[in-house]
Amino acid sequence: MQLCANKLDKKDFFGKSDPFLVFYRSNEDGTFTICHKTEVIKNTLNPVWQPFTIPVRALCNGDFDRTVKVDVYDWDRDGSHDVIGEFTTSYRELSRGQNQFNVYEVLNPKKKGKKKKYINSGxxxxxxxxxxxxxxxxxxxxxxxxxxxxxxxxxxASNGNPSQPTSLHYMSPYQMNAYAMALKAVGEIIQDYDSDKLFPAYGFGAKLPPDGKISHGFPLSGDAENPNCVGIEGVLEAYFQSLRTVQLYGPTNFAPVINKVAK
Incomplete structure (x- = not known):
């Protein structure tokens, strides 16, 4: 959105005005909330403000006919900005774009009440x-x-010994461990947005049999050519199988897995 003004009231004693706009969204209780301020244009009565963006929700909360109030101020260094005037509009009116209906008279209520011949403040x-x-x-x-x-x-190994209840990898006969619960909770939602239901699954930070070589990107399926598991149940099955065969070690280095997936 971009706006300009013409023939605004002169407010500065030694100059013209330093105008800026303040937009307010009307609330259900009749109050107004500031939703945008433009930049200040120094020493002019005919400012052209820079284009700006504002979310529709912030401007009118999705109600296209809700009143949007705009105050026109003259900026003062001490913060006591002078009111030049105000006008109202709505999202629906603004959305019509540049036309004769989107030229707004800036009215100053105090001046209007005092001067019979008052027309507008620009x-x-x-x-x-x-x-x-x-x-x-x-x-x-x-x-x-x-x-x-x-x-x-x-x-x-920072996860703890899988044979101990304190480990995140604890193999309990009665309930799933923390990793399995996280996999199931997230995976059962995500899998509905993956049409083939084939999920590559890797592990990192373990020593692998038979030579105890440390790996930071081994397939849980055990097949380097095909790391895919069928569905979340397949991932869980491969995870439990790997947990029985590898030795937890370290360090924590997941960069190789990220690089592998990114290729």
Missing amino acids: TVTLLSFKVESEYTFVDFIRGGTQLNFTVAIDFT
Whole structure:
């Protein structure tokens, strides 16, 4: 959005005015909330403000006919800005763009009440108005976006001995450990957005059999050529199998997995 003004009131004794605009969104209780301030244009009665953007929700909370109040001020260094005047509009009116209806009279209530011949304190004109959609994650999903879900599990010794209940990898016969619960909670949601349900799953920070070589990017499936697991249940099965065969070690280094997936 961009606006300009013409023939604003002169407020400065040794100059003209230093005008800026303040936009207010009207609330349900009749109050107003500031939602935008323009920059100050020094020493002019005919300012042209820089284009700016403001979210529709901030401007009108999604109600296109909700009143938007705009105050026109003359900037003062001490912060006691002088009111030049005000006008009201709405998102719906602004969205019509530059036309005769988007030229607003700036009215000063005090001057209007005192001077019988008072007309206005200038005008503000809408120069441009453009709506740009910002798509959300949900919008992309609705549009058919597919997610490629890859799992990387920390097999470093800092997780604790898997045979001990204090370990995040504890193999309890009664309930899933912390890693398994996290995999299931996240994976069961994500898998619905991956059409083939084939999830590459890796581990890092462990010593692998038979030679005890440390690896920071080994496939849980045990097949370097095919690291995919079928569904979250397949990932969990491969995780438990790896937990029985590898030795937790270190250090924590997940960069190799990220590089592998990024290729």
